[in-house]
Amino acid sequence: MKVSCVCGIGVSFAVALTSAAAAAPDISGTYWATSYSPAIQVLGGGSPPLNAAGKAAYEKIQAGLKDGSIVDKARRVCVPDGVPRVLATPYPFEIFQVPTGQVTFLYEMNHQVRVVVMDKPLPPRQTLIVDAKYNGHSVGRWDGDTLVVESAGFNEWTFLDASGLPHGDEMTTVERIVKVGNQLEDVITIHDPEMYERDWQARFVYDERNDVRLEDYACNDTHRDLSGVKGVRR
């Protein structure tokens, strides 16, 4: 009698846990921005707070892009954009929450993949240096309805935006990604004392578009019509 009573409580505990697990936010689906800006827009206005080294690097990159001595490889040969530039993509992307332990972002543009690891910490510093990636290494956790993504271990071959905004190789970012209604918001904080005077933020908003199928993408191919995305010039 007593045992069955305890088991009854056990079931109710299990049910409590079930509902907690089931309540894990579902942000899976397809999303598409409605506007694009080649220059990243700083949250709160103003310009990215470049320090002296950052200003010098930015001027050098912009001059190089202009005279052709520096190639924007993300557009020329379609290597990954890097973070946060990939967040500005005018193409749709898809988020998967299968399998457990990771949230996977698949971008239509150049089939870029970002895996946010949910079940492990960031790799040690040596790994981040030796195995640096275009889109870095990312780990995530849920803070209520918000997916908090920390990234580090970026390689040195990306710009923060299409204007050539620089970053140092020890840049780290934190993103807070939340779905509100049929929109997804990603607010990213850039921490990069090598190039910037202080941490700064940018905000990206996407419409949920589960009516859209991601298409194949190859460099120099004919791609999706982007006329519905404000700010895109082809």
Place this chain on the structure above:
Amino acid sequence: MTSGLPRMGHALAGAIVLTALCGAAGLLPVLAAEAPRTGAPPGLDLSAPGVAWAGFVAPKEPNYAIARLFNDFANPATGLGPVTDGPDHPYANNEVAREMRIPPTYRVADLNNAAGKNLKPWVREALARQNELVLRGRNGETREARCWETGVPAFHLNPGLMHIIQMPREVVLFLTGRARHIWLDVPHSANPRPSWYGESVGHYEGDTLVVDTIGFNDRTFVDSYRTPHTDKLHVVERFRLIDGGNTLEVAFTVDDPGAFYQPWSGTRNRHRVVNPNARPVEFDCPAFNDDYFNIGLEPVPTAEKPDF
């Protein structure tokens, strides 16, 4: 307000203690709730956490028959198979070379075996030209090695890790930074826009995922011999688990009346690998892939004008 995590930890502790008292039944609903909805039949769960599918696992002892399939299709049990090498120019891939301690070669297609005779004249001529280039020491690299999209069925050839995400309405295949989408339980579009991997629609037949693909462009090769095809290409793939779930068999049939007299078939097996640290990788192929040795490699896909 307390966050969800400590609450869950507390409940989990309670569930574990009480499960110890009551037996495993108490925990069952928990496990059921945590399993994501994949829509996969029980016999074809391909997207479990930490699981990937390797195109090649090196045998403990040198084994020519296994090494030969490092990055090639296997013949079907019966009927016409894929283009292969021939007795005049046996192909030694890097794995054969390593295991057999012989120099590696590029591929020279046998145009006189059954698969060779199944090629329409223009396909045969294209392969004859490619054979000649290779025999002159020029470009014998695969399209994939030059960072192009691989198409179907050549997508399967890479010996690396394939990650698969199964969901109720879509299955996604990740391999070497490339991705393919398979849309489940829907018909083909009336006029799919020609694309690299075509339009794939699929459904489960028991424990088999059947994928039907049309709508290809004509810019890929169906294999690593550089066998071309037309936009009439039609590929049916059947994915199933064999060897007690340790091998993913992909059996496919290729039909293209513009390129082949008869449909032909092949298989590609992938091996279950459990490595929680292996996740889908980013596509960095074009980063450092110039023709460093000047052997006539085709350029990597390059956009002279930015896309936007």
